[in-house]
Amino acid sequence: MSHLGDTAARPLRVVQAMAREVRRLAERTPPQRERHVDFLRAIAIVAVVLGHWLAVYVTHDKAFQGGSILDVVSWTRWLTWLFQVMPLFFLVGGFANAASFTSHRRRGGNATGWVLGRTARLLRPTTILLGGLAVAAAVARIFGAEPALIGVAVWVASIPLWFLVAYIAVVVLTPPMHALHRRTGLAVPVVLAALVGGGDLARLVLAVPYVGEANFLLAWLAVHQLGFAWQDGRLPSRRSVPVAMAAAGLIALVLLTVVGPYPVSMVELAGGKVQNTSPPTLALLALALTQVGIALWARDRANRWLRGPGPWTVVVAVNSVIMTLFLWHMAAVVIGVGAFYGPNVMPAAAPGSALWLLLRIPWLVFLALILALLVVVFGPFEQRRGPRADPVGAVRGKAAAALTIAGVGAVLAGLFGLTQAGPRYHGPVGLPVGVLIAYFSGVAVLGYVRWRHSRPTHEGDRADIS
Template identity: 30%
Template sequence: MTTVHPTATAVAPTAPGGRDRAIDLARALCISAVVVLHAMMVGVTVTDAGPSFVNASDGTAWIVPLSWALQVMPLFFVIGGFSGATAFRRARARGVDGVGFVAGRIHRLLLPALVTIGAAGGMLALLAAAGVPSDLVTLAGFRFAQPLWFLGVFLVCQALLPALLRLHERAPLRSIAALALAAAVVDVARLTTGIEGLGFLNLAFVWLAMQQLGFFLADGRIDALSRRARALWVISAVAGLAISFTSGIHSPDLVANINPPTTALLLVGIAHTALFSLFRGPLERLAERRLPSALTEFATPRAMTVYLWHMPVLLGLAGLTAAAAVVTEAPLPAVDSASWWLTRPLWLALALTATGLVARSLAPVEALPAPTAARSAWRVGTAAVVGTAAVAMLLVAGTSVVTALVAVALLGTALYSARGPAPTARRLALA
């Protein structure tokens, strides 16, 4: 990258209220891509033994090109870094410290999560009471929990953002290089030892590196590069991916590279970020058009609600599809058959519409203002740890009625810890 002063200012926002239209449109497209990708992976069949729910992408060739088009998580974290850095710098200018900033982020992330997980536990209880086989209830809980990894990792990234942004402002290249190098070391250790569990260390290093890349975008450093330099970054990243695929270092299925995360995602993030910068102008102009503007205005205040609720919606639609097939005795097309592909446009339209309707009705939860932030780093740090522990428990143990209740209790504790203490009579008198 070219030498730019560490405190270079971000590109001027292009929307009222200080928002960046290109970033908001990219975020809206990313969240839409996540819903589409997960919807494509839903497979429903009915056999003599009853309904069966499978991952429709298992053993198929189409998941590879689809993952190249829709694996947007690296860009999601880059956008998170851009937005977080921009928001924190504005808050810092108003006198808000890092503790207060992180407390607000915890509230924005965990309050809608508490509602979603509580509702999921209630739905699982209703399924069990209705006599749904226990293995299907367990599978539903497992599928619900799978996308929650993003919530846990994003919470950690945002909790560390003030400290990492200060480090970026002092040593931008060294800070991101250290994270990328740590991710590469983890990959090498996993590949040489065969211990897949080592790869989960990259839940920190890979995604923190992508957030750090977002800081460069917020500084204006990437946009300051020549178009030729940015194009070379894209070409180099894609070439690195091609080499890693052909040499067997990484799977060409980018979905497989997310669990655990691999350094292939770093290359994807670099390519996506450089492409975003190259096409930032056209994206800004596109964002002003009616349909893209409507998508952005819908998704921006509801991004976390859409993410948290899209899987329950997909599971509900899959269950209704199976129930309708059982009641009507109408056969369902075999997964990956020609008939199945013909039904995908309708299925995707239904999935996106249903997710949008649910998000519209539940978005007020995400919009609730955060209470007075605690001025205790210990309280806010505890909140981040407890919130992350709640998500980790669901990922490891799966979601059941019991684990959902425990998670709700932990999330409630985290939210209480992150808020300021209630004003006492003495504080009111001194105010």
């Protein structure tokens, strides 16, 4: 009996430990920290999770079927202007990466050491997700689940990985792009936006194949560079400037979508000839400009509000497990579909109908409970910081730099392969074995270099939640 009681109490101890860590981070926050950046990141992750959960529709007559509500109910596409917040992630990522890299260089570190440390914080929870999906797929197959169903479930759960391909790429490019920013400032995002426009022109008007694929990197780099400019003060924060940016972005967005050739939806639609995210377009950059203007306009008010211990502790709590929330929120959908629709707990309703909209309330509550449980299980892996967790200082030598580049390349190749795998069944672990080998090989190489060159993490670094 005592063993059962100890097992039942274990989740409570985990939650208590996580709460203590959050309180410690909140109390140790330096007074000069730009709290609004962390607030924007927290708001963005909530918008992403809610947007994905609300967009899912499921029917269950003789078999599960489903898709995105955006594909079948046209008025919902306008809501993507609110829920497409990936530009905010790249904006605050640029701010945080610039601050982190500048601090790292000030302490005597170099680009290789910084990339190793920064990618470690992204890859720890990602590796846990991929390992968890592989184990879950194998167990499901052992217990007789249909291969096609496993393929779809793993594909849905791994949807968030596309973001990491772009974000890890801009992280790795931060050292040279930050150097370019220091020399030329806001000219960099302007040129990048012009290149995005050129890619759109070549792809949509001149029908030049493949040229638009560069926009996957160019567009997100442009927004990331705006984060650099915000961090060092080159992006004006006087109230008139953010208002002008937001207004210009919104006007451009309306003209490009309502009058121009771009779709209203800022999320990919099934069968659409033109997509605003695949690859990113000028219309998406117009939305990004609008969001940047609003973010800068709200900065002073938000920072004053976040000085209160209550709001700031909530923001710290979300940021301390933000990768876990992001990576596992679609796995919560997979579990929720099986639990809610499998035994017919959720009544049948036509997508977009009044009943369907009403049923979004219990659906969101149920998924939130599932995700909370997943965070309790997997969140500690993200929060964990060992005494030699991340490199601090310089990592010298051409061999270390070459291994770091090779490791990152293998990781990106693996993640990209996973995003292209589709909903087919790919074998016993549910995912293509070749791309898993590429990913885990890259993680192993980066881990080896990090281990060889790391030193104990300073307490100040451990308090950093960005």
